[in-house]
Amino acid sequence: MQQRQDFPTSNPHDAAAAEGLASARRLFYAALLRLDRSAALDVLSQALAAGHGLPAITEGCIAPTLETIGSEWEMGHLALSQVFMTSRIAEDTIDRLFPPGDASASIQPRIALALLEDYHALGKRLVALNLKAAGYSILDYGHVQAQELVEKILADGVEVLLISTLMLRSALQVRRVCDGLIQAGRHIPVIVGGAPFRFDPDLWREVGATATGASASDAIRLVQAFLEQRRDA
């Protein structure tokens, strides 16, 4: 994960809760990698029964597990098929345990996610699964063009924008989105990702983005960092 210096990275984990959830986290990780849905559900149900609330479970167990899986993929220790299946199971588990609506009980920023000028939806889908599993609700804009995206952001009052691309030509279109936002006087974090950004570590800067993540779960940390920054401001 890379980002500008002025964009903090620290995780707002509560130390005590994180410690209490450490073993749940290990079990959850193992259950996900075995693709064992019922074990994954059991781990989280037990954490709930032990008195941990939803925010503590997402922050202390689900999010860090997904982040570990993401960084293991990035290092070449896991395959994308595993990232996909584990994210799917994590999201499914959350849906079963916490009926929709619960997750957004905390004050949520308006987060939008888009596939820019590109037809390869899996990267965006993984980001959506990861953010959802970490308790965020997002506006999914699907496949959009640069101008259309700027208009949607302005209309919806989006506060954090995430963009996924797979083709280099699409990645270069991010510049048009960033310029469009600046022209409209809208200064929001633009987090980009997808294969071209993994092959060219300077590309995010070149296109005017605020940060990039090498794997889909990095989106969780980056969004958290933005929230922190906003809270401190």
Next chain:
Amino acid sequence: MPETMTSMQRVLTALRFQEADRVPYFLLLTMHGAREMGLPIRDYFARPDLIAEAQLRMRARYGHDCLLAFSYASAEIEAFGGEVLFFEDGPPNSGLPFIQTPEQIARLAPPRIEDAPCLVRVLETIALLKTRSRGEVPVIAVVMSPFSLPVMQMGFEGYLRLLYDRPDLFARLMAVNEAFCVAWANAQLKAGATFVVYYDPVSSATITTLEQYRAFGLPIAKRTIARIDGPVATHFASGRCLPILDDLAQTGTAAVGVSIHEDMAALKTACAGRMSLVGNLNGIDMRRWSAAQAETAVKQALAQAGPGGGFILSDNHGEIPWQVPERVLDDIAAAVRCWGRYPLAWIQGGP
């Protein structure tokens, strides 16, 4: 010292794990041909005569050791009756997947090569390249592996779900794709291609696990490659392959396309005497290279994989992006010609 071999001799020597007069290099250029001929990408790909002309002109300029007959991966989707989207500044992409529900797979049949104009054009390109290069330059043909094609046929997510949830329909899809892949590879060989590049990035360790490779990608590759009547190189399109190399060696592939995300010295050791390496310049990063950066990248690759033959210098994806300027290609070519002469005596002193 003047070069003493034809490109064909140089490449075949390298593939026998011997040192030729210099390290062979492949500049795998597709869309740059459109720029060379002053045509929009879409119009260019419709003209085999212009593609052949551009390939020869680009080889005259950069001096590399191959001619590439590949148009775009989604041509195979076009052959199946699917949609292809063209862009002014990048490669064509497959459009909406033509398999929308897994059940459609039961009725799917492989298209006939002669019924698909986009494939027939590739065959015409190959024939022209073969004749015009008098057999002195390898003409490279490309096929998508049966295991990787479904990403375009049904979308990546739909395909992953099929892989995990519907073994019956997965097997049926592979049967269709294997039949098509073999026919398409052999048609290109018959038209005059020197070898076939089998694109199989879904088998790469970036996308699937070793267990999945052993269950799916490997047996499919073994069956398919065994039925292709000519030499095959396997390319992972810049996906990782170190964890699967021992298995890959059983497929009968002569060479493997490797990624900048892995250490090429380690890959070379792991492949030694079994498979040649093709790679690993970073095409995306390449857009901004200065002459000095091009030279450094080329020297590093040569030092890691050049000694003893078994190496063809190339980009790590198998296609150089449209955004890479011709100037950078000149710099890469100059660097290989300067530093690539065997016996690569400069390496002892470090790159």
